[in-house]
Amino acid sequence: MMDRRKSIKSLVLGGVAGGLALHGCKTQIEAEQEDKVLATYKYGRTAEETELIQELEEDQFLNEHEMETISVLCALILPANESFGSATDAGAPDFIEFMMKDYPPFQVTMRGGLMWLDHKSNTEYGTEFKVTAEAQQKEILDAIAFYDPKVPMDEQALEIQFFSLIRNLTLTGYYTSKMGIEDLGYKGNMPNVWDGVPQEVLDQHGVAYEEEWLAKCVDQSERGVIAEWDENGNLLT
């Protein structure tokens, strides 16, 4: 089997013309596979960055059992509600797997914490965490899910650090997913015209715009008119 990583590297570095030439040497299936993988991340990556993502994705850090346990955990941390799916439904476990490789300092806490969970579950209930009844899973979590905010996290017990880590990654994985952003209700990341805080929001928070300040601000109906000034810097248009 050819080394896919190497061929992708040369495909990317070879540029457009080189890429076409290289395609000729490959089977149709190989070429399609590469196109598919490369097409997954079209957010302005350089060749080196794309290659790194490829390498991280080809590698698998968490084993099948660990991934299944994480899927159970993510859905306990952020379960589905009437409107939205769980963090597991939103793809948080795959994101966690990626971060283990992208930021290796997470690895021991994550893997050790998962082992801790199974040990605890086996000791208390005689089964691995992922197949233990939900009520009992929650009993285990209730003991490790809360932390003392006055104590630095790296001085707290391992199981508390572990749960804090997986909760953080689960939530960030969820709220940076399409589903999570819709759930949150974030309204931006699209072209628009900013014209101030809505009145009802100002009222709710007990603040107001001052007329004097607003008078200095852009008149959005004139934003398309080319700016001109007098010699003292007063805007004329």
Next chain:
Amino acid sequence: MQIKESAQVYDVIIVGSGAGGGMATKILADAGLNVAVVEAGPYFDPKDPDQMTQLKWPWESPRRGANTVRDFGDFDMAYGGWNIEGQPYTHKDGTKFDWFRSQMLGGRTNHWGRISLRFGPKDFKHKDVDGLGDNWPIGYEDVKPYYDKLDKEIGVFGTNEGLPNDPDGFFLPPPKPRLHELFYIKGARKTGVPVYPSRMSMLTKKINKDRGVCFYCGQCARACSVYADFSSGSCLIFPAQKNGGQVDLYVNCMVREVNTNEEGRATGVSYINKEDRKEYALNAKVVVLAASACSSARILLNSKSKQHANGLGNSSNMVGKYLHDSTGASRAGFIPGLMNRKLYNEDGVGGMHVYSPWWLDNKDLDFPRGYHIEIWGGIGMPNYGFGFNPNDFNKFFGLPTGGYGNGLRADVKKYYGSVLGFGGRGEAIAREDNYCEIDPTTVDEFGIPVLRFRYKWSDYERKQARHMQSTFEELIHNMGGEVLGDSPGPNQDYGLMAPGRIIHEVGTTRMGDDPSRSVVNKYQQLHDSDNVFIMDAGPFVSQADKNCTWTIMALAWRASEYLVDQLKQQNIT
């Protein structure tokens, strides 16, 4: 290895394509000169769909925007960072200096904060005020005409407030404040800190037919695809080309040194082409270095010859000396009044809509020079890190922190947008014993000797940071908020960030009238070689409590006009 030499002789070679190099390119090419721009990184156009990160969603990144690869996150538009593989730098005497480099067409202008503050009259002559450092050989009146032209050509929003050391200009109208900024205005007034609309180079209004108007996505750090923010490529280099200028771009070309002849005058540069890893020579009548303060100093120090045994332009031994960055400290607060927000699109421009310039008189203080306050907060787009410790603020209400389950969704929404933070950016005193030099023991992967830094803060800067901290704490209290984290004490330098971290490094080739105490004259021309100019932040004598970009460009414009004039008069041949 044979060095490949091109027969062509350019009028000017410009090394670097950031703020200074871009401005030099525009002015010199518009004047009809035949220009080569040599850039260490690849070609970059903010509207190229293959390079663009603007308007991408966090889930398009497998790391959801985390900063494991790009230092300011996966969507930030800087190719490079604090550390570049194969291009190390070292330190001396156990000191610390973090050096940020971005190697791409446009350099760091593609991701910068666009905070565009003129230096004021006092900033050029601050030794007259407090006896510290040195005065510039030029004053505000010398630079003002260029600031004026810059405002009109490049565009900057702001307001004329008649402040003595934060001069008026030709401003586009600013955007309205966001909700957290209204809270800041209230809290700052209570604290006695004045607040004004910020001054940033995004187009809130059209300035010409080639550039778009801001559409308020808040992502200027990703570089704007409609060219509504200032980036050097989109606003200077492309227009120079479009205007019919003779501009040859040499990208992925790392300049090693300036070549000189028997008379000690520059003949061009030698560079390594990163693609074939071979060395080339390029010839020109004039060389403009605009590779960044430290990179230009490095090139000069590596340009050793019989005539310039100490490095080009370094007969004074001043190259690399007086390196200084802005001071920086930050703090954040939780503002209960900003909880439970209704959501709407509040992205605005990339960065703050309001700011506070330095407002105090140092006569009453235990440190020299000032700082301005930058403000962040709001209901921005979630990115890696969003949702971490989702209900940590429960501690302020005596509620449990942590947990799991659907209650976390409510917690996340309750606290979304309730944090506000400050960055203080101030002026350090330039010192001869803070410097960069060549490390004789280390080369980069291109065989070029690298820089070694030696930099220590003094009590001037530490006391300034202490003042920032107490001001920020008071501001947060006056907004009805809770300060986050403990107050950093003397053993943490009061939160003063390591030098280099603010990425305003200047001063390595400072200007002056005395050739024994400075590297360039007041037109940024080497005292030691009349056909070499420095047009980045190296010539700064002092860095004010402002940001350096607007002044880099105003000075580069001024120096470029002088250069054109000198060529016309045949004073440079």
